[in-house]
Amino acid sequence: MAAFDIEISEVGPRDGLQSIQTIMPLEAKKAWIKAEFEAGVPEIEVGSFVPAKLLPQMADTAALVDYARTLEGLTIAALVPNFRGAQNAIDAGAHKISIPLSVSETHSLKNVNRTHDQMIEEVTKIAAYIQSLPKEKQPFFEGSLSTAFGCTIEGPIATQKVTEIAERLMKAGVNEVGLSDTTGYATPNHLVTLIKAVKSAVGEENLTGLHLHNTRGVGLANVVVALENGITTFDASLGGLGGCPFAPGASGNIVTEDLVYMLDSMGLKTGIDLEKLCAVRDIVQKALPQEELYGFLPHAGLPKGYPKGYQTTSS
Amino acid sequence: MAAFDIEISEVGPRDGLQSIQTIMPLEAKKAWIKAEFEAGVPEIEVGSFVPAKLLPQMADTAALVDYARTLEGLTIAALVPNFRGAQNAIDAGAHKISIPLSVSETHSLKNVNRTHDQMIEEVTKIAAYIQSLPKEKQPFFEGSLSTAFGCTIEGPIATQKVTEIAERLMKAGVNEVGLSDTTGYATPNHLVTLIKAVKSAVGEENLTGLHLHNTRGVGLANVVVALENGITTFDASLGGLGGCPFAPGASGNIVTEDLVYMLDSMGLKTGIDLEKLCAVRDIVQKALPQEELYGFLPHAGLPKGYPKGYQTTSS
Numbered sequence: 001m002a003a004f005d006i007e008i009s010e011v012g013p014r015d016g017l018q019s020i021q022t023i024m025p026l027e028a029k030k031a032w033i034k035a036e037f038e039a040g041v042p043e044i045e046v047g048s049f050v051p052a053k054l055l056p057q058m059a060d061t062a063a064l065v066d067y068a069r070t071l072e073g074l075t076i077a078a079l080v081p082n083f084r085g086a087q088n089a090i091d092a093g094a095h096k097i098s099i100p101l102s103v104s105e106t107h108s109l110k111n112v113n114r115t116h117d118q119m120i121e122e123v124t125k126i127a128a129y130i131q132s133l134p135k136e137k138q139p140f141f142e143g144s145l146s147t148a149f150g151c152t153i154e155g156p157i158a159t160q161k162v163t164e165i166a167e168r169l170m171k172a173g174v175n176e177v178g179l180s181d182t183t184g185y186a187t188p189n190h191l192v193t194l195i196k197a198v199k200s201a202v203g204e205e206n207l208t209g210l211h212l213h214n215t216r217g218v219g220l221a222n223v224v225v226a227l228e229n230g231i232t233t234f235d236a237s238l239g240g241l242g243g244c245p246f247a248p249g250a251s252g253n254i255v256t257e258d259l260v261y262m263l264d265s266m267g268l269k270t271g272i273d274l275e276k277l278c279a280v281r282d283i284v285q286k287a288l289p290q291e292e293l294y295g296f297l298p299h300a301g302l303p304k305g306y307p308k309g310y311q312t313t314s315s
Numbered sequence: 316m317a318a319f320d321i322e323i324s325e326v327g328p329r330d331g332l333q334s335i336q337t338i339m340p341l342e343a344k345k346a347w348i349k350a351e352f353e354a355g356v357p358e359i360e361v362g363s364f365v366p367a368k369l370l371p372q373m374a375d376t377a378a379l380v381d382y383a384r385t386l387e388g389l390t391i392a393a394l395v396p397n398f399r400g401a402q403n404a405i406d407a408g409a410h411k412i413s414i415p416l417s418v419s420e421t422h423s424l425k426n427v428n429r430t431h432d433q434m435i436e437e438v439t440k441i442a443a444y445i446q447s448l449p450k451e452k453q454p455f456f457e458g459s460l461s462t463a464f465g466c467t468i469e470g471p472i473a474t475q476k477v478t479e480i481a482e483r484l485m486k487a488g489v490n491e492v493g494l495s496d497t498t499g500y501a502t503p504n505h506l507v508t509l510i511k512a513v514k515s516a517v518g519e520e521n522l523t524g525l526h527l528h529n530t531r532g533v534g535l536a537n538v539v540v541a542l543e544n545g546i547t548t549f550d551a552s553l554g555g556l557g558g559c560p561f562a563p564g565a566s567g568n569i570v571t572e573d574l575v576y577m578l579d580s581m582g583l584k585t586g587i588d589l590e591k592l593c594a595v596r597d598i599v600q601k602a603l604p605q606e607e608l609y610g611f612l613p614h615a616g617l618p619k620g621y622p623k624g625y626q627t628t629s630s
Contacts, residue, residue, distance in 0.1 A: 156625055216611045
């Protein structure tokens with residue numbers, strides 16, 4: 001974290017690719033990851049360790065982790081739904097693993113067919129397994145509070161439910177929890193309420209990351225209030241990949257290019273070269289010619305004469 | 316202002332329609348304005364008083380003002396480029412007139428062929444004319460600081476230039492100044508810097524309004540920091556009308572529907588019924604079948620069970 005103020009975690013190869021039908025060939029995934037690494041992106045979630053028959057788009061995640069380990073300095077993240085997945089991710093050499101726990105139990109049952117108790121049991125087993133490994137093989141273990149901002153089945157989720165799950169995750173042995181706006185329901189004040197509540201429940205230092213979507217257009221507005229409340233790590237997806245094809249502009253995750261532009265304009269260092277980052281779109285677009293890539297900055301371009309006279313630090 | 320916390324000024328019939336080729340028929344404009352008024356929008360900029368040969372899309376603005384005066388309680392705003400336009404707007408019965416003054420003199424010369432001195436002279440003449448009228452015929456007179464965040468010709472604009480023009484506008488007799496992100500260059504910290512500088516130059520109460528574009532995706536992020544800095548009036552355009560057809564999602568003005576959703580979710584009253592507002596899109600789309608309407612919320616819909624359990628006031 002020394003070289004930058006805000007850490008961007010690119011989740012397109014996981015969250016973006018799992019949301020579309022097309023299976024991106026391994027070589028294209030490698031080219032994408034390499035190009036983003038070279039643009040300065042410090043962390044990339046390269047895939048998830050789920051059964052290939054459930055998500056064939058993710059079948060080559062172990063091979064991708066193996067390749068990504070040749071990119072020196074890159075933090076390789078992977079999503080794991082359970083103990084088996086965590087073992088596979090750690091064996092492959094991932095530096096960071098995230099397990100999503102749906103705060104909505106209805107969603108948890110529907111999504112992974114597990115109750116909260118069963119999920120916490122998995123987390124406990126994973127934590128014990130990590131502890132059994134030599135220090136240098138231990139990944140960073142994140143518990144992701146998914147559907148924290150509301151559930152498409154249950155509707156609103158009480159803040160107390162979120163803090164309760166956050167506490168249980170910490171007790172079960174994760175290194176940190178993260179707030180995840182799975183459903184694109186987060187809005188600024190609600191977000192501030194949840195950040196404060198979770199930080200108060202598990203400790204300031206144990207909530208530093210956010211996973212936001214831009215489904216309802218308020219993704220970057222949410223980033224602004226999150227920055228004001230001590231969040232320093234943001235997931236984002238190149239080209240907002242994974243957006244709904246029926247909604248022009250309705251991207252899935254917040255768009256990495258737009259996020260980096262905004263942070264950069266605010267004088268916050270991300271270590272990322274914006275022009276090189278935008279150039280990565282060509283690689284992804286060529287590999288997925290039928291997918292529409294989102295993002296405002298890549299279309300509009302930088303302001304004339306940027307950054308001189310535009311970048312201002314917090315006032 | 317009693318009934319709401321934040322005032323939305325719909326500028327689609329002016330800023331949106333002047334940016335597209337198609338001339339919307341007067342009857343369709345009337346239907347649009349009526350429907351938005353009935354959805355609770357308190358102020359609508361119905362057009363601009365410019366020569367019809369320059370902007371044929373705006374040729375019927377006087378007739379539109381005349382019609383809008385039948386909608387009791389609606390504040391009718393109009394853009395005027397000069398003294399002649401202001402006279403026509405006032406004669407037609409507009410409640411509020413705005414004159415844009417480009418802080419970039421290069422842009423001013425190119426756009427209206429006038430120097431800053433010449434523009435200030437127009438403003439002085441308009442203010443004197445307003446003073447000569449009986450009280451009940453005097454419109455609210457706003458001076459809009461356009462290209463305040465940067466110019467597509469000059470590049471960055473110094474803060475001191477913005478405050479200088481703001482002071483000159485106030486001295487010349489406007490009731491208030493407004494900051495206008497004509498070029499879509501505004502970003503959060505820069506915006507805060509300008510709001511603070513202008514408020515400090517002309518007085519807290521003489522800058523309450525913002526005109527933002529969403530060209531680079533940070534429009535609603537800008538709204539959030541503006542709210543934190545005492546801005547209470549926002550221009551917005553239904554469907555982000557006037558966006559660039561080559562940039563999916565790259566709307567012109569911030570989208571009224573998305574703005575109202577965000578404010579509503581923050582517990583800020585706008586007096587606008589979100590469902591009725593979204594329904595206005597049908598009227599506009601039917602009248603402009605070849606134009607793409609933007610906006611995230613209208614595509615994604617409200618969160619399940621909204622607003623109960625989602626709306627949170629400032630924390």
